[in-house]
Amino acid sequence: MQSDDAIREEYTILEQSGKNPHAFGELYERYFDRIFNFIYRQTDDEDLTADLCSQTFLNALKNAGRFQFRGVPVSAWFYRIASNEVNKHYRKVKQEKVFSLEEGLIKQLIEISNDSWSEEHLEKLMEYMKDLPTDMLEVLQLRFFEDKDFNEIAFILEITESGAKMRTYRALDRLRKKFNLRIKYDGKQ
């Protein structure tokens, strides 16, 4: 979690970027990798990710002077723009959305109650996740892979905080019931 001072400091940089675009470089360097990974998890295509990532930062830079403090870190705003860019891309190409997830991270987050992970387990899980609604997958991605709190998730996806919580709990409950999994989640398993 970022401290209030750190958040304010980033807002100051953003404000300066409105007048002096070179100031934006610091934020770009700080968040490029995270935003790149975030987009890559929704495209599984490096070149496409590079384009969308560049567009994300360009949009942020264009609107830097107009952005006002909203109680969330500046990075949440970058995630929001990136998420919109990804959705825009999928609307344009009219393809089903891709979620590319790291096996290691999934294994870290989910423990199987009785057994150890096998290919079969993973395949079943993937098959099941395929049927989860996109909005649930988006929330799960932000919560577990990007480590965002509900306030930020709500801001990024432009929903309410309670909506973000509800989507996450519903998705996790489904996973628990279906797979008898223990999910490492906020201390609650």
Place this chain on the structure above:
Amino acid sequence: MGSNEIRLRKQKLNPGNIARHRNYAALMRRHKRELKTRQLLLVAIYIVVVLVLLLLSYIAIRIEKNREEKKTGTLIENFNSPVAVKR
């Protein structure tokens, strides 16, 4: 129900691969180019607006002139009419 494709990756993205795409100078160039395009567009819009205003005022002047010419023509006609000659 969702309509997504879920893919599983063994590896995380290599930081070296990401670094290959990180290019702040290119972003700045794109930003400057877009700013220039936006400014050119604004200038073009300004010129079009001014031209339209000029055209409208020209049309208005022409209409006014025609109206005045018609008025003067009617006055002369009235002056040359038999009623006017009798007087």
